[in-house]
Amino acid sequence: MTQLLLNVVDWSRAQFALTACYHWLFVPLTLGLGVIIAIMETMYYRTRDEKWLATTKLWMTLFGVNFAIGVATGIILEFEFGTNWSNYSWFVGDIFGAPLAIEGILAFFMESTFIAVMFFGWKKVSPRFHLAATWLTAIGASLSALWILVANAWMQYPTGVTFNPETMRNEMTSFLDVALSPMAINKFFHTVLSAWVLGSAFVIGVSAWMLLRGRNRDHCLRSLKIATWVGIAGIVLTMVTGHSSAVTVAEHQPMKLAAMEGLYDGGRDQAIVAFGVLNPEKTVDNDENPYLFDFSIPYGLSVLAANDPHSFVPGINDLIAGRSINEAGDTVSTISYAERIERGKLAKEALAQYGEALQSENTARQAELRKIIDDNFNHLGYGYLERPEEAVPNVPLTFYSFHFMVAAGGYLLVFLFVVLAMLYKPQWFKRLRKLEKWGYYLAILTVPITYLCSMSGWIVAEVGRQPWTIQDLMPNKVAISDLSVGYVQTTFWIFAVVFTALLIADISIICRQIAKKSKLDLEKDHD
Amino acid sequence: MHNETAIQNMTETATRGSLFRRVWNFYIEGFKAMTVGKTLWAIIFIKLFIFFVVIKMLFFPNFLASQASSDEGKAQYVRHQLTNNK
Ligand code: HEM
Numbered sequence: 001m002t003q004l005l006l007n008v009v010d011w012s013r014a015q016f017a018l019t020a021c022y023h024w025l026f027v028p029l030t031l032g033l034g035v036i037i038a039i040m041e042t043m044y045y046r047t048r049d050e051k052w053l054a055t056t057k058l059w060m061t062l063f064g065v066n067f068a069i070g071v072a073t074g075i076i077l078e079f080e081f082g083t084n085w086s087n088y089s090w091f092v093g094d095i096f097g098a099p100l101a102i103e104g105i106l107a108f109f110m111e112s113t114f115i116a117v118m119f120f121g122w123k124k125v126s127p128r129f130h131l132a133a134t135w136l137t138a139i140g141a142s143l144s145a146l147w148i149l150v151a152n153a154w155m156q157y158p159t160g161v162t163f164n165p166e167t168m169r170n171e172m173t174s175f176l177d178v179a180l181s182p183m184a185i186n187k188f189f190h191t192v193l194s195a196w197v198l199g200s201a202f203v204i205g206v207s208a209w210m211l212l213r214g215r216n217r218d219h220c221l222r223s224l225k226i227a228t229w230v231g232i233a234g235i236v237l238t239m240v241t242g243h244s245s246a247v248t249v250a251e252h253q254p255m256k257l258a259a260m261e262g263l264y265d266g267g268r269d270q271a272i273v274a275f276g277v278l279n280p281e282k283t284v285d286n287d288e289n290p291y292l293f294d295f296s297i298p299y300g301l302s303v304l305a306a307n308d309p310h311s312f313v314p315g316i317n318d319l320i321a322g323r324s325i326n327e328a329g330d331t332v333s334t335i336s337y338a339e340r341i342e343r344g345k346l347a348k349e350a351l352a353q354y355g356e357a358l359q360s361e362n363t364a365r366q367a368e369l370r371k372i373i374d375d376n377f378n379h380l381g382y383g384y385l386e387r388p389e390e391a392v393p394n395v396p397l398t399f400y401s402f403h404f405m406v407a408a409g410g411y412l413l414v415f416l417f418v419v420l421a422m423l424y425k426p427q428w429f430k431r432l433r434k435l436e437k438w439g440y441y442l443a444i445l446t447v448p449i450t451y452l453c454s455m456s457g458w459i460v461a462e463v464g465r466q467p468w469t470i471q472d473l474m475p476n477k478v479a480i481s482d483l484s485v486g487y488v489q490t491t492f493w494i495f496a497v498v499f500t501a502l503l504i505a506d507i508s509i510i511c512r513q514i515a516k517k518s519k520l521d522l523e524k525d526h527d
Numbered sequence: 528m529h530n531e532t533a534i535q536n537m538t539e540t541a542t543r544g545s546l547f548r549r550v551w552n553f554y555i556e557g558f559k560a561m562t563v564g565k566t567l568w569a570i571i572f573i574k575l576f577i578f579f580v581v582i583k584m585l586f587f588p589n590f591l592a593s594q595a596s597s598d599e600g601k602a603q604y605v606r607h608q609l610t611n612n613k
Contacts, residue, residue, distance in 0.1 A: 064564070068571050079582065090602075120556070124553060355606045478609055498582075502574065505570055
């Protein structure tokens with residue numbers, strides 16, 4: 001590891017990736033299971049059938065374990081912003097400041113109030129109030145993910161701000177542009193809805209385990225029905241929002257899209273790779289075939305990127321060269337990366353001189369420089385690059401993560417519909433009785449597959465953005481603090497130990513609870 | 528998560544006293560009645576202690592605050608960082 005990761009930029013990134021990934025192991029289950037238990041409790045409220053109460057309480061216990069262990073793991077990311085990514089934290093200004101703090105405080109109070117009612121309030125508040133608290137916990141959890149996702153979307157597509165070279169901060173000029181940017185909307189819905197799928201897979205997997213052991217069959221079937229419906233709604237909407245995410249990525253981060261597809265030379269009527277193996281020898285500088293093997297769907301990428309089978313999708317080489325093809329089929333020039341580097345350097349140089357003009361209080365010179373900065377600000381980040389190739393993300397990691405996410409999404413769609421059919425039309429599956437046991441194993445295996453799928457989504461979003469911390473404006477090497485490698489390494493390993501311990505605690509307590517509860521007759525003994 | 532006697536006590540006390548007292552009792556008795564919850568609370572408190580006291584205080588100072596005290600000073604420091612040797 002030490003040989004692979006040599007400098008403070010890599011260690012800071014590795015540390016952020018480690019903590020963000022661990023944090024993300026807890027979050028989607030809270031979001032997804034929250035909705036599932038709220039629906040289960042609604043069933044209890046409407047039917048007043050104690051069986052529904054028992055079912056709700058079992059999943060609520062598991063929700064509680066995951067919530068308790070996961071809560072506050074996200075705060076570590078904020079510590080890192082202030083210490084390891086201080087240039088970035090200052091530069092993003094309003095976007096990360098007050099709204100995140102307000103959100104943190106609001107979420108804390110909302111969650112601590114409603115979760116307390118959820119767990120302590122069964123016999124103390126009215127059933128209606130209890131149900132409201134459960135729904136508010138689920139909704140509050142999703143809302144508390146909102147601003148951090150808006151902030152992440154802003155890093156992919158910085159909008160609604162004006163850069164002030166005097167304060168060196170991006171000052172928000174339009175809250176709505178920031179909060180309602182297409183990137184933010186897609187990110188919020190794609191993330192939250194994909195968490196429904198994960199919650200659903202979790203309930204299905206745990207129920208399958210109990211069924212495999214022949215325990216609490218009725219309870220499992222009730223759970224499966226709710227979870228499967230939530231999962232189906234989740235996967236269909238995840239696919240819809242996945243598509244619209246791809247459209248916004250194509251528009252604002254075309255290099256990410258090209259990396260997702262391993263596309264070096266793009267074109268109109270662009271096919272999408274359904275399965276493929278990348279050629280490890282391929283680089284920007286050679287003419288090797290990008291794939292060792294690929295199975296492509298004609299027009300697929302043009303449709304995914306722009307809802308038009310004939311649209312032009314640029315590849316990595318097209319973007320670097322600033323080459324596009326218009327609707328008439330003519331090759332036209334856009335801005336090349338070499339030119340962006342030039343313009344970035346202009347902005348950077350003007351920024352340096354602006355500091356001097358500020359000190360000498362030369363306002364005329366400040367105005368002159370400000371114009372140069374404003375005119376070239378969109379390319380500022382390129383001013384830190386030596387060669388255009390530095391603006392290409394890690395293609396294999398982005399490509400395989402994207403393809404895994406989409407393939408797993410396709411699998412989950414089929415899986416959930418098959419589970420639904422098994423629940424409502426068991427007669428269709430009579431002949432497959434002998435395979436029942438394997439079906440349960442598959443359902444259990446689907447839980448880690450869904451976690452991996454969700455994690456791959458974040459890899460696509462974050463690795464695909466590289467080398468930028470903020471798209472086009474700030475590369476990682478500028479965003480980090482001037483710290484020593486040893487310092488960042490130390491905290492990396494501290495986090496690795498602490499988070500691994502938390503994960504082990506989470507998994508072992510959840511497993512013990514499942515084992516313990518499944519031995520009870522849940523319908524009789526559910527307190 | 529609860530045991531029966533504690534729940535009965537909760538129900539009795541919850542109906543008495545001021546709003547503040549009722550809320551207080553709600554939480555205290557809720558906590559008392561927990562089983563797996565106790566382990567979880569122990570984990571939460573140990574975790575918060577490690578995060579905020581050990582990790583935050585020892586390893587995660589506000590870096591910019593250590594470079595400059597005023598906002599102008601911080602802006603100048605960041606400008607220097609963004610325009611020199613990078
Ligand atoms: C099957 C079709 C799917 C498509 C076309 C799709 C598309 C995308 C795209 C383009 C991104 C990158 C967005 C960005 O960089 O801003 C993304 C991110 C992500 N995806 Fe998917 N996805 C699909 C399925 C799934 C599934 C099944 C899950 C999880 C169960 C999932 C979870 C995520 C997550 C957590 C992210 C990161 C958050 C975000 O950037 O939105 N995706 N997806």
